[in-house]
Amino acid sequence: MGIRAARAGDARGRGRRLTLAVALLAVVLPGLAAAAECAAERVALKGDWGQAGFNVELAVDPAERNRGLMHRESMPANAGMLFVFDPPRRVSFWMRNTLIPLDMIFLDRAGVVRRVHENAVPLDETPIDGGPGIFAVLEINGGLAREIGIVPGSEMRHPVFGSGAAWPCGN
Numbered sequence: 001m002g003i004r005a006a007r008a009g010d011a012r013g014r015g016r017r018l019t020l021a022v023a024l025l026a027v028v029l030p031g032l033a034a035a036a037e038c039a040a041e042r043v044a045l046k047g048d049w050g051q052a053g054f055n056v057e058l059a060v061d062p063a064e065r066n067r068g069l070m071h072r073e074s075m076p077a078n079a080g081m082l083f084v085f086d087p088p089r090r091v092s093f094w095m096r097n098t099l100i101p102l103d104m105i106f107l108d109r110a111g112v113v114r115r116v117h118e119n120a121v122p123l124d125e126t127p128i129d130g131g132p133g134i135f136a137v138l139e140i141n142g143g144l145a146r147e148i149g150i151v152p153g154s155e156m157r158h159p160v161f162g163s164g165a166a167w168p169c170g171n
Contacts, residue, residue: 038157038158038159038169038170039159040058040158040159040160041055041056041057041058042054042055042056042158043056043080043082043138043156043157043158044156044157044158044167045105045113045138045148045150045154045155045156045157046154046155046157046167047113047149047150047151047153047154047155048149049148049149049150049151049154050148050149052148052150053078054078054079054080054138054140055076055078055079055080056079056080056081056082056138056158057079057080057081057082058081058082058084058160059081059082059083059084060083060084065083065085068081068083068093068098068139069081069098069100069102069139070096070097070098070099071097071098071099072098072099072100073099073100074100075100075140075141077141077144079140079141080138080139080140080141081138081139082136082137082138082158082160083136083137083138083139084135084136084160085134085135085136085137086135087135088108088109088133088134088135089132089133089134090129090130090131090132090133090134091106091129091130091134091137092127092128092129092130093120093127093128093130093137094124094125094126094127094128095120095121095122095123095124095125095128096123096125097123098120098122098123099122099123100122100141100142101119101120101121101122101141101142101143102119102120102139102140102141102142103116103117103118103119103120103139103140103141103142103143103144103145103146103150104116104117104120104128104130104137104138104139105137105138105139105140105145105150105156106130106131106134106136106137107134107135107136107137107138107156108133108134108135109133109135109161109164110155110161110164110165110166111135111136111155111156111157111158111161111165111166111167112153112154112155112156112166113150113151113152113153113154113155113156114130114131114133114134114152115130115131115152116145116150116151116152117130118142118143118145118146119142119143120142135161136156136158136160136161138156155167157169
């Protein structure tokens with residue numbers, strides 16, 4: 001009985017690892033192709049860890065930013081939402097009415113990651129401070145930033161960063 005239970009646990013563990021590996025491939029492989037393109041509905045990130053890409057929805061105006069990813073029960077592994085704050089400022093987020101855990105990646109005007117907040121707790125109204133000078137925030141599924149390796153200093157490519165980007169479009 002103990003051996004059968006251990007084998008079942010091993011199989012479940014392998015299944016979870018396989019699911020995570022497939023999800024990471026869905027994020028990393030398109031990220032390599034994204035290095036050659038620059039489109040409003042895609043972001044690419046790079047660092048010493050490699051590259052990754054996400055299909056994004058933009059949240060530019062106050063109503064879009066306030067709604068964010070509220071009331072969603074799931075999000076594909078290769079998806080996210082890019083919040084833009086022009087001019088850059090101190091920003092703070094919370095998880096009111098947000099049903100899925102999220103990683104929040106805070107970026108400056110050049111598209112350089114300044115802070116990563118991992119696994120924001122669904123429905124928690126505790127403010128998550130991004131710090132001063134934040135121009136954009138990328139929200140992705142909770143846990144992906146760590147799995148991929150996204151850390152402060154990583155760079156994002158997207159048309160919103162313009163010619164002053166650390167990793168500009170067209171390069």
